[in-house]
Amino acid sequence: MRYYPIFVNLENKHCLVVGAGEVGKRKIQSLVDAGAGSVTIIDTRPADPEMDGVLALDNVTFEGREFRDLDLDGKFLVIACTSSEEVNWRISTLCAERGILCNIVDQPEKCSFIVPATVKRGDLTVAISTAGQSPAMAKRIRRELQENFGDEYAVLLSLMGKVRALMLSLGLETKANTAVFRSLVNSGLLEAIRMHNLDAAEEILKESLPQPLYANIPELLDGLV
Known part of the structure; x- marks a missing residue:
């Protein structure tokens, strides 16, 4: 099966997460980190003390009981991590009937979406999917990407966000803005950040930015490396 790659806004x-074992805890944390409006957790076992920090959040609720059909009411996305095939199929079927996004962990045949392996560096997220054919291969590729994408990518992306805001404030044509953005990302700025070379970074910014923004360069470089 081919999947349509998509990043979902959970604000x-x-x-809903059904099952809060080791895998479930990771899924819960990922939803919290993604800014989900609310996360309801259902598990027949008592909450793991390791979850105390997450459970203390205002938008997280834990209910120690069996899953009930009405738990799906009003839900946008559901993840099930239970050891019961019966419960997993039930959740999958109900979600399909209601048009709710559903992921049954490690069982792609029961899912309407799968969660890819990811590499994150600040606001940069690189997702890897093997269409469910080999999670082990996805994890290997993720390890390789982690070695090639260092923290300098997060720093550069943050800087580019600031530059974008400044450029748009000048009211220039889209073509001019695009030229600046492309110049920066294709320059030696990433390497300068990697090497903690502020002087080189400053020179690159002067070469690429329009003169009205020269005064903003110290601000852009502040805390950069």
């Missing part, structure tokens, strides 16, 4: 969205 103000209600999510």
Whole structure:
């Protein structure tokens, strides 16, 4: 099966996780980190003390009981991590009937979406999917990407966000803005950041930015490396 790659905005969205074992805890944390509006957790076992920090959040609720069909009411996204095939199939079927995004961990045949392996560096997220054929291969590729994408990518992306805001404030044509953005990302700025070379970074910014923004360069470089 071929999947359509997509990044989902979970702001103000209600999510459900059924099963809070080791895998479930990771899924819960990922939803919290993604800014989910609310996360409801259901597990027949008592909450693991390791989850105390997450459970203390206002938008997280834990209910120690069996899953019930009405738990799906109002939910945008559901993840099930239970050891019961019956419960997993039930959740999958109900979600399909209601048009709710559903992931049954490690069982792609029961899913309407799968969660890819990811590499994150600040606001940069690189996702890897093997269409469910080999999670082990996805993890290997992730390890390789982690070695090639260092923290300098997060720093550069943050800087580019600031530059973008400044450029748009000048009211220039889109073509002019695009030329600046491309010049910076294709320059030696990433390497300068990697090498903690502020002087080189400053020179690159002067070469690429329009003169009205020269005064902003110290601000852009502040805390850069």
